Amino acid sequence: VVTAEHAIDSLIEAARWMSARGLLPATSGNLSARLSETHAVITASGVDKGSLRPQDFIVLELHEPPRPGTSAETPLHLRLYRDDADVGAVLHGHSMVSTLMSQRGEREGGLRLHGYELQKAFAGVGTHDVTVEVPVVPNGQDVEALAGIVATRLASRASGVVHAPCYLLAGHGFYGWGRTVADARRHVEALDFLLGCELEKARMRP
Amino acid sequence: VVTAEHAIDSLIEAARWMSARGLLPATSGNLSARLSETHAVITASGVDKGSLRPQDFIVLELHEPPRPGTSAETPLHLRLYRDDADVGAVLHGHSMVSTLMSQRGEREGGLRLHGYELQKAFAGVGTHDVTVEVPVVPNGQDVEALAGIVATRLASRASGVVHAPCYLLAGHGFYGWGRTVADARRHVEALDFLLGCELEKARMRP
Amino acid sequence: VVTAEHAIDSLIEAARWMSARGLLPATSGNLSARLSETHAVITASGVDKGSLRPQDFIVLELHEPPRPGTSAETPLHLRLYRDDADVGAVLHGHSMVSTLMSQRGEREGGLRLHGYELQKAFAGVGTHDVTVEVPVVPNGQDVEALAGIVATRLASRASGVVHAPCYLLAGHGFYGWGRTVADARRHVEALDFLLGCELEKARMRP
């Protein structure tokens, strides 16, 4: 159990960092943290994420429908908390890198990373010499339905690959999570770095 | 009716943000906000937009010719306020992204965006699954004539597309607007992100 | 006549801005300002340009050989002040953009810009519809000889083009100048923006 004050402080700081990095453009994105087995806090809809205040957060009951005022994307957060008790924080943003790479990976349903030392920033990955997959799901405006599609995709892992603790919605952005806000932030930073490397490779002459 | 003090404070903050993002290079760009049905405030010509002070603004009468000391581009602001009572603020800047993409879109008279979640940052756009057009007009140094050409272009919308609340002058930069300074700023940020994605696609191998 | 204190303050602020923009990497670059018909101040060699102090400047006699402790590149500054009484400040830096574009323009002896509104940031340019040339000179370690080669190149202007108030040394960086430090800084910012646009065009698919 985490106090709401501590969770909110961590999320405000993570949002400031994400905003400065261009991961939350035009008031987009949302951030949440688990408080207990049954509750979490999430950012309110439509506010500028670079300068959040404690009153910009809403308490969620994890096993109830989202309350009014929460972001339309709340069901995607709820599903991650419900399906995995180890998820303690979820960060959603829209970098250019994740927008572009998600569109490149949409047809294959995922992007594969291999040979990068920074893969080790993902919890559970101990070497550059493993293939890490970032699942990609088509975007949709029916968010309850989308949450189900995402859950199905996350549960289906190809043999010989490890899933990164994150996924992409095509043309939309990334969801990343971890046991703590600090872990989720490290995962999001590594994801943006590694997808940025892949984007650069798509630019270079062979 | 908005007080001049409040409008100026919002514009100073928006200019600081635009300047830090590289949208106002080399003292370029200008920002304005509507005060009433008949008046607006606009930045004076030639000052560094990253550190504006209240004395760097000039009050405009919307239905009179521009006063001395205002930017040469003032007629482009005036025309937007005159033609649409819902325009409450206009932000003009020169990012590299808008300069380059405007040149790519000049022959077609516009750039089309489709499939991006961030399109929803534009007022009136509720889904990624619609085509949003950003009108592009050739640049010109006769600004009164240019204002008329822009107005004609904005009034002409192809079927099946929605216009973004912004346009580009080729090789020059962007104009973006909204009901409030905050809305205009969100539109400008989304425009720069989305044009940046399109520019990246022009760089990548297919 | 400008007081040394005022000139140094302006250069410290310009260096901080250039450093934050990546124009002075690895203690490179140097900045100077004219004090009178016979004297100027210039940054000392080898110091970090992001945090200059008044004691990091040296007074130069414009018509004498450079004093010990001044940068090896001092003759390039002196020559500009001697050849044009309107030169009041000279800023030299090493952006990636100017390094790369200077190598692309070396064989032709210059880079030509056309159709950009931001060309108007250069003193004496009033329209996007003119061709502006940025002279490019091969790099060399004999700086006295190099100063003469630069002067000859600057004096030779092709018909139908305007020279920008700046030049590039191939694989090295840019020199930009103006009547005041503020003018020189505006020229350097516009140069980096416009060369950045040209570099992007070299990246894009046609």
Next chain:
Amino acid sequence: VVTAEHAIDSLIEAARWMSARGLLPATSGNLSARLSETHAVITASGVDKGSLRPQDFIVLELHEPPRPGTSAETPLHLRLYRDDADVGAVLHGHSMVSTLMSQRGEREGGLRLHGYELQKAFAGVGTHDVTVEVPVVPNGQDVEALAGIVATRLASRASGVVHAPCYLLAGHGFYGWGRTVADARRHVEALDFLLGCELEKARMRP
């Protein structure tokens, strides 16, 4: 002999600068400085390098196996100090530029730089007209073995080239060093600039 307090202050400041430049993503990287012929200080494992405190450093005995709590990469630091008494500081980070360029240079065992004025930022290089080689070594998770492979590679210099005071691990990042923390930082900044130029050339149309 350098006091531990002074060495740690310099490393904290260097880490803040590297972090702001994106050279230490996702808590990666490590920094060290020599205290004497027999001792050095190094950053502890897993902490955020943008906000280091004095208690985040560990004293190393240069000729002993690494102590518990030190980074897994400590043997790579130790080997540099043992093999060259002039090495006073070692900075290791993971920029996107060095990750990508190291993969491009892996097969050849190095990257060659020529014709850049900024090469002169490397100690011992006095002209753009020399070929500077940055050695590249395949990555590995057995760090003691890797330290030996690196040492062998550094000792083998092709004729006609100068080695930069740095090397790359493929898909991993850079190691840079110097007599002082300031020298090592200048070398790392120049390396990132020059590899960035080479990466841009791989993007451009010929």
